[in-house]
Amino acid sequence: MRYASVLAIASLAVFAGCAFTSAPTIDQFVSPDAPRLSWLPKQGAAKYEVQLARDTRFTSEVRELAVTDDASVSVRDFVRYNKSYFWRVRAVDRAGFKGPWSATGFFRLELPVPQPISPVGETRDPQPAMKWDKAPGAAHYIVQISTDELFRFPEKTYETAAKDYFPAVFKPQQGKQYYWRVRAVDPSGAMSVWSKPVAFTVLPSQTTTLTPSAGQVVDTLTPTLAWAPRRNAVRYQVEVVLADQVGVEEPEAIVLAATNGGETSLTPAKALKPDTAYAWRVRPLMQNGPGQWSEWETFRTPKQ
Numbered sequence: 620m621r622y623a624s625v626l627a628i629a630s631l632a633v634f635a636g637c638a639f640t641s642a643p644t645i646d647q648f649v650s651p652d653a654p655r656l657s658w659l660p661k662q663g664a665a666k667y668e669v670q671l672a673r674d675t676r677f678t679s680e681v682r683e684l685a686v687t688d689d690a691s692v693s694v695r696d697f698v699r700y701n702k703s704y705f706w707r708v709r710a711v712d713r714a715g716f717k718g719p720w721s722a723t724g725f726f727r728l729e730l731p732v733p734q735p736i737s738p739v740g741e742t743r744d745p746q747p748a749m750k751w752d753k754a755p756g757a758a759h760y761i762v763q764i765s766t767d768e769l770f771r772f773p774e775k776t777y778e779t780a781a782k783d784y785f786p787a788v789f790k791p792q793q794g795k796q797y798y799w800r801v802r803a804v805d806p807s808g809a810m811s812v813w814s815k816p817v818a819f820t821v822l823p824s825q826t827t828t829l830t831p832s833a834g835q836v837v838d839t840l841t842p843t844l845a846w847a848p849r850r851n852a853v854r855y856q857v858e859v860v861l862a863d864q865v866g867v868e869e870p871e872a873i874v875l876a877a878t879n880g881g882e883t884s885l886t887p888a889k890a891l892k893p894d895t896a897y898a899w900r901v902r903p904l905m906q907n908g909p910g911q912w913s914e915w916e917t918f919r920t921p922k923q
Contacts, residue, residue: 639718852903
């Protein structure tokens with residue numbers, strides 16, 4: 620009987636020393652964007668101890684975190700993308716007594732998938748640049764272009780450190796359908812899944828009406844060259860050559876000038892030769908590079 624009384628007194632002493640007979644209740648949901656572990660506060664808790672590990676036995680890559688002012692803790696600096704983690708928490712009272720561990724939580728931090736913006740559908744840009752939404756945590760991106768929606772035989776694969784843009788280095792065939800997709804890569808080399816493929820087709824360039832044209836005889840040696848506007852053009856580049864230079868691989872330009880802005884006309888700064896046949900063409904200059912040249916048109920200057 621005396622032995623039983625001693626056990627009872629010891630049990631009461633342990634119970635009185637520690638304020639916790641149960642573990643904190645954890646929130647099993649962990650946001651993938653800003654991983655933060657949270658739980659319900661325990662009355663009498665002075666702080667909490669959190670353990671983070673790669674296995675359920677808490678023996679692999681274990682991290683121990685002390686939390687004193689909140690019933691939650693950010694683990695963004697301690698976890699890596701595309702890895703699985705287990706965690707648990709226990710309360711500690713002011714006397715330093717520790718309660719039992721909570722149930723084990725689980726989460727996996729996936730690297731966000733960048734979302735394509737353009738090109739999508741039909742475009743008249745002969746060399747469209749690939750644009751996408753930034754993916755948090757990405758150090759660089761991989762872009763693939765293919766004529767096969769399943770990308771079994773990608774035509775092009777590029778890597779770029781740009782955050783949301785890939786320069787136009789691929790020149791697709793007009794009228795042919797292409798697919799493209801993008802994935803993010805973080806500094807450790809972890810990769811997101813591919814974005815959903817998006818299709819695009821480059822349409823033939825719109826006809827640009829030029830004046831003067833068709834061998835028209837102009838009435839000045841500094842004729843104003845005019846054309847119809849092109850969508851998305853920031854400014855325009857104009858080239859004038861002798862008419863017999865048309866068809867030459869690298870014609871010798873007599874005038875090669877760009878407009879100051881979106882103006883759709885240009886007057887040569889210097890007078891042309893009298894009674895001479897000239898050919899000229901124009902192309903739009905867009906934010907991602909030059910567009911296609913128009914077809915050549917011709918005119919003749921007046922006699923002196």
